[in-house]
Amino acid sequence: MSDVHSEVSRFLERLKERCAERDRSQGREPSWIAARRQAGAARFEALGFPTRRDEAWKYTDVRAIARGDFALTDSADFSPATAAALTLPLEAHRLTFIDGVFSAALSDLGELPSGVAVLPLSQALAENHEAVGGPLGRLTGVDFSPFSALNTAFMEEGAVVRLAPGSVVEKPILLQFLSRSGAKPVMSHPRILVEAGSRSQATLVEHHVGESEAANFTNLVAELMLDRGAILTHYKLQEAPLADLHVASIHVEQARDSRYTSFNLNLGGGLVRNDLISELNGEGAEANFYGLFYGQGRQHIDNHTLANHNAPRTFSNENYKGILDDRARGVFNGKVVVKRDSQKIEGFQSNANLLLSDRAEIDAKPELEIYADDVKCSHGTTTGQLDEEAIYALRTRGIDLQTARGLLTLAFAGEVLDRVDLDAVSERVELAVAGKLPERFNLAGLVEASLALHDE
C-alpha cells in the first residue's frame, strides 16, 4: 500500500516542483488552468494508477509507468539530421515536439489556407487562453481515467487545430512527436485539440517516433470536435522506440453528417494503450475505426475503442487487425453502444488477429450494447495462424518458409493498409512490417518493385 502511495506521490511531487518553477519563471497561470490542474491532481491522487483489478485495465499492467521516475524537460534540442531521417516523407503542415516540448526549428507550417489555424498549445494559450479554455477538457475530463487526470494536472504543450466552417486543408497536418534517448527517462503530457467547423475537411497525422534507445513516457489526450458535415481523417502512426511507454485517450465528438476516420497503426512502443471514443451525436454522423498493430519481442499493445451511437441514423464501422510475434501481447476491446431509441443505426465491427508465435497472446473482446430495436449491428473476432496451404503453395515456387510467412503476414496487414489513402503512411507501414520480419527477409525490394510498376 505504501508503495502505491509513493508511486502516486512521486508524480504529485514532480507536479508541485513544476508549478512552483513555472510560477517563478512565467508568472501566475490563468486561474482556470490552475484550477483544472488542481482538479486533475486531486482526481489522480484519489484514483491512483489503475491495476489489473480494474475491468478496463484487466490485461494491461501499467506498473512500468507507475514505478518509473520520469523527469520533465524544457529542452527541444534534437539533431536535425536524426529528425530528418525520422520525419515522414510527406508534404505537410508540420509541428514537431521533442519529448513533448515544441520545437520551432523542426516545425514547418508552410502556408495554411485562410480560416485555418495550426499552432502549439503554449502559443494558443499565450495569444488567447480563454478561447482555449472553452473546448479544452470538454470531452476528456479528469474523471475519464487516472491518466487523463494526470494529463490535466501536467498539461503544458500540444497542438491546437482550428478549421473555420467550409475550410479545406489539402495537405495533411503532421504532428510529430519525437522521443529522445537521454540519461534519464522523461515524461510528457501532450494535448491535441481539434475544432473542425461545419463542412471543413482535413487530414491529421499523428506520428510518434524517436531514437531507438529512448525510454520515455508519453501520456496524451486528444479532443477532436467535428461540427456539422466536417470530415476528419486521423492517422496515428505509432513507431515509438521499443522501450517507450505510451498512453493516449482520443475523444471524438461528432455532429450531424460529420465523418471521422481513424487509422491507428501501431508498430512501436513497449507498452501502448489507446482509448478511442467517438460520440455520434447527430444524425448521419459516421465513424470509421481502422487499426493495425504489430507486436514483437515483449511489446504490449492495448486498444480500447468505443462508438457511442447517441443519435438515430448514425454509423460506425471498425476493422482492427493484430499481428503478434515472439512474446508480444495484444488487447483489443471494441465496444458499440446504441442509446435508447437511437433507431436506424448501423454498427459493424470486426477484429482479426494473427499469432506468429506460440507464446504471443491476444485478448480480444468485442462488445455490443443495444437499447433500440431497429438497428443493424454485427461484430466478430477471429484469431489464427498463417494458412498452411498458402505457405506450401509459396514454397513450391522456391520461396523459403520464412519469406513465405513474411509475405502472408504482409498480406494480412494489407487488408487495413489498402484503405489508407496517404501513400507515405501506407508505404512506410508496409515496409516496416516487411522489414521487421526476421533478418533473412528482404521484402522491401518487393514492395519497391511493386511501387515502381505502379508508377509507370
Next chain:
Amino acid sequence: MLEVKDLYVKVEGKEILKGLTLTINAGEVHAIMGPNGAGKSTLSAVIAGKEGYEVTSGSVTFEGRDVLEMEIEERAQAGLLLGFQYPVEIPGVKNIYLLKAALNAQRQARGEGEMPAPEFLKLVKERLAQMKMDASFLQRAVNEGFSGGEKKRNEILQMLVLQPKLAMLDEIDSGLDIDAMRVVADGVNSLRGEERGILLVTHYQRLLDYIVPDRVHVLVDGRIAKSGDAELARELESRGYDWVVEETAA
C-alpha cells in the same frame, strides 16, 4: 534428369503408388494418363513435397540429387516446378510479390544476385503478354477471384518467369475453354527445349492435340501399365481406358 524408381506411396494409410518407375530425360515431354483414382496427381505431389504422402519404398532423383531428402523450396530452386490442378488463392499477396520472391529465391540458390527491378519488370511484362494477361494481374492477389482459366494461365505465367528445368503440370487442362486451352498450350510449348523436361498429368487426350508428347504412359492402379508415343493417347481417346486395365489384369 528425373528418375523415379519402384516408388511406393501411402496416403492416409492407403497405398496409392505401387512400384512406379519413370525416367524423363532433358528435352522430352511426357504425359501421364489414366483413369480417375489411378494415382496420377499423387506422383507430382510427392515430387513437389506435399505433406501427408508417405513414401514407403523406392526413390526419386533429379539430376542425381535425392529429391525426397530436399525441402519443398529446395526442389523448386533446383528447377522442379509443379503447376497445380487447383491453384491456391492467396489473399493479399500480390502476383508481383510472388513472382519476384520466387525468382530471387531461385537466383540466390544459384549464387546469383537479385534481378534489377527494371529487368524484372520487362521480363514479367513480356511473359504476361505471351499469356494474354493484362498487367493489372500483377497487382491482384494471387489467384483471388480469378476464373478457372485465369488461374491456369497464372500457373503457366509463373513457369515462364521461373523457367524450371522440369515442369510438372497437373491437369492443367481441366476447366479450360478452347481459347484458354490454346493460350495455355502455347505457353507450355514455348517452354519446350533441349534443356527442359515436361511432365503432363491429364485425364483427357484433348490437351495432347496441342502439346504433342514424346512419351505417353498409362497409370493403372499405382503403376505404369503401358507406355507408348503420342499415338497411344489417340488410341486411349477412341477406346477408353478399360482395355488397358483389362490387359494389365490379364
